[in-house]
Amino acid sequence: METNVKLDEKLNNIYNLKTNEEYEKTEIGLNKEIVERISKEKEEPDWVLNIRLKALEFYEKLDLPNWGPDLSEIKLDDITTYIKPKNKMADKWEDVPEDIKNVFDKLGIPEAEKKSLGGVGAQYDSEMVYHRVQDELKEKGVIYTNFDTAIKEYPDLVKEYFSKAVPINDHKFIAMHYALFSGGSFVYVPKGVVLTDPLQSYFRLNSPGAGQFEHTLIIVEEGASLQFIEGCSAPGYNELNLHAGCVELFVKDNAFLRFSTIENWSKNMMNLNTKKAIVGERGKLEWIMGSFGSKVSMLYPMTILNGDYAKCEFTGISFAGSGQNLDTGIKVIHNGKHTSTVVNSKSISKDGGICTFRSNIWVKNNSVKSKLNVSCESLMLDSESRSDTIPVDLVENDDIEYAHEAKIGKISDESIFYLMSRGLSEEEALKLIVRGFAEPISKAFPIEYAVEMNRLIDLELEGTIG
Amino acid sequence: MLEIKNLYTYAEDDHGKEILKGLNLNINAGEVHVIMGPNGSGKSTLANTIFNNPRYVVSKGEILFEGEKINDLKPNEIAKKGIFMSFQIPEVIPGVTVAQFLKTAKSNITGEKINLLKFSNEVEENMEKLGIDKSYLNRELNVGFSGGEKKKNEILQLLTLNPKLAILDETDSGLDVDAIKIVSKGIKLFKNDNNAVLIITHSTKILEYLDVDYVHVLVNGKIVLSSDASLAKTIEENGYSSYMEN
Incomplete structure (x- = not known):
């Protein structure tokens, strides 16, 4: 136990950058009244409110998952469903309130931007406080904005794609997400536009008992190219926090998207995130994931290879220490000839931490000549820790190449x-x-x-x- | 420089069964020593014990380096005192490049910040002398290395870390002529009047390539005979059997 105390102290110094800022409004629990109030506050059109209310109905009907880590600790009735800090979105770094700025400064966010990252969006609890896109990107027609703003300014675009990759009734927590979603990023890269510098966004949960339900929607049009990085963290409050975000990615024909996440949620976070991508002909999607924090994570980014020669690559690592249960993996549907999947997953577990990697791959009948290469490597630093690899595959045709390798090692x-x-x-x-x-x-x-x-x-x- | 007094050692996982049984050895600056012996005589145990490998336990006796008792020190502290040991089968460390590893080792041993330019010049010079291509610096440590490449890498570490005493564990590689050539070249480059070398080997081959001051015969955990290089010739002709009857 001695060692854990030391580690926690160290992490405290770096990640527990609490601020004294006040919150304008908080809501606890999930019911129709709260959903309607959030929508009103955001001045949303009816079609958005209708999605929220429909999702709420599903949320009430759906059960908790009957597999994976234990989620019974989440007290759904007590969860903080909406928090609004007293600040409006700022466009210039100088306009961001000082104490919020301190947090981001300590986390090195503007510093990263100085190194010519294309734009930074930072989500602080539920509202975006800082968002900027380089002029150059604007000229190329690239849209990068807060998701709430996108609903107002680009309604047709949002309507066309929103909830089209991840349906509102996918599972209980995604229904919860659609009822409560707030903030997140919206990116649109027009046809043929190639961005060389990555865009990045930063999510941070700062208030105790807060849930975060950000929605990220990215559309990369034909022949376009984008790299997007999201970082996530939260300071260590004692109350259990819930994160039920959603990421929807549309990678059109011949387009490229690299979606990177580095996540260091505090060790009391329930991270129940849903990510899904639809990739067109000769399109390519790369998932890059580093998972360090959270108490429990359930995260299985899904890719639908929806055209011939579509490609998906997953590169990920998770590190579970004492009390952590990181249940991650990927889902891929091959729906096209010559499609390919490459998975390179690593996990490290210590002090009784649990890492599980699930791969769920469905190669459809029409996906002839497809190639799959799945490699999972685990390193356990002691005998109390656990590591599992669980592949569940459905392959409907014989004309594919599939290699699956799982290695478990000790030092x-x-x-x-x-x-x-x-x-x-x-x-x-x-x-x-x-x-x-x-x-x-x-x-x-x-x-x-x-x-x-x-x-x-x-x-x-x-x-x-x- | 190195003084081993009446050393008794057993393997931790084979409790109580002694491998070294009263071993004595003195090595002075400027000397090259060879310890030879048949299989199972305790040669590898000796090298590991000097470096305090936790698999071996000293039950009696002591090891002194420059007058200071070192058998309770941790391996990294022993390294910092100025002792180096080349491994017969060096460990494979994926994801760590040779360059990164050499730099980490050097700064840990000297306790100083490395002057990168000076250091990389030094390393590259040593690589040239040993006939190692520069591209090796970016390879992962011992990953996919051939036997000869691993050996060269150990010798490169020896030259880079430049210890006072080099222990070369060549227990089984005695018959591999390429390995012997690499090792002997490395020793020639390393050796001067202020440092010392201890070679542990099974065969006499290495002596054809090197000037050796002392040859010791290790049998059943004890040094049974010490002499000059000519002893090796006797062993080559007659084998170890005459010593084993003792």
């Missing part, structure tokens, strides 16, 4: 001894091996995120050795 004493004989302390040796294990994943992130990831790994391993 050998001889490797530690070898590195120690070269002057490294036992802890440094362990860190070097774990960072090396994670390296293929961390190098998929932009450099400042890779550095951040290595720092998170080091923090998690600090004090591991008595």
Whole structure:
């Protein structure tokens, strides 16, 4: 236990950047009245309110999942469903209130922007407080804005795509999401526009008992190209927090999207996020995921390869420490000839942490000549920790290539001894091996995120050795 | 420099059964020593015990380095004192490049921040001498390395870390001529009047390529005979059997 205390202290210093800002409004619980009030507050058109109310009906009917991690700790009646800080959205960094700015400063957000990231949107609890798109992007016709704003300014576009990838009745928490959604990012990249710099958005839950239901909708038109990075964190309050966001991605024919997430929710967060992408002919989607935080995560990004030669790549790592249950994975539907999926997943578990990776792949009858390569590697740092790989596949035709590899390993004493004989302390040796294990994943992130990831790994391993 | 006094050692997972049984050894600066012995005589145990591998436990005796007792120190502290050990089968560390590893090891051992330019010049110079291509620096440590590449990498580490005492565990590689050539070249580059080398080997082959000051015969956990290089010739001709009867 001693070591956990040390680690928590360290994380506290870095991630628990609480502020004194006041909240204009909070709502607890989920009922028709609250849903209607949120919609009114946002001055939404009726069609949006109708989706919310329909979702609420589904939410009431649907049961909690009967598989995966235990979710009984979530007290659905007590959850904070809407929080609005006292600030309006700011367009210039200087206009963002000082204490919120401090939080982002400490997390290095504007710093990342200085390194010429295309635009930064930061979601602070439920409202976007800072959002900016470089003029250049505007000229190219790229839309990058808060999702609430998009509903007002680009209603036709939003209406065409919203809830079309992830249906409102997919599962209980997505129904909850559609009833309560607030904030998130909207990106539209017109036909043929290639963005070389990544866009990034940052989500942060700051108030106790808060739920966050942001909706991210990205459309990459034919032949266009985009990289999008989302970072997520929350300070460690004692009350259990719930995150039920939703990401919908539309990658058209010959388009490219790399969607990267680095997530370090506090260790009391229930992260029940839903992500889905639809990829057109010769389109390519890359998921890059680093999951470090949360108490429980259930997250299985889904890709529908909906045209011939469509491709999907998943590169992900999760790190579960004491008390964490990270249940992640992917779902892919192959619905086209010559489609391909490459999965490279790694997990690290220590101090009784649990990592589970589920892959659920459906290769349809028409998807001849498709290629699938799934590789899952787990590293367990002690015998209390757990790691599982659960593949569930449905393959409807014989004319495909499919390789599935799962490896579970422990760090050998001889490797530690070898590195120690070269002057490294036992802890440094362990860190070097774990960072090396994670390296293929961390190098998929932009450099400042890779550095951040290595720092998170080091923090998690600090004090591991008595 | 190194003084081993009446050393008794057993393997941790084989409790109580002693492998080294009263071993004595003295190595001074400027000397090259070879320890030879038949299989199972305790050669690898000796190298591992000097480095305090947790798999081996010292039950009696002590190991002194420059007059200081080191057998309670951790392997990294022993390395910092100036002892290096080349591994017979070096560990594979995926995701860590040779360059990264050399830099990490050097800064840990010296306790100083590395002057990158100077350091990489030094390393590249050593690589050239050993006939290692520069591209090796970006390869993951020992991942997919051939036996010869691993050996070269160990010797490159020796030259880079430049210890006072180099222990070369060549227990089984004695018959591989390429490995012997690499090791002997490395020793020639490393050796000067202020440092020392201890080679642990099964065969006499390495002595054809090296000037050796002392040869010790290790049998059943004890050094039964020490002499100059000519002893190796006797062993080559007669084998270990005459010593084993003792």
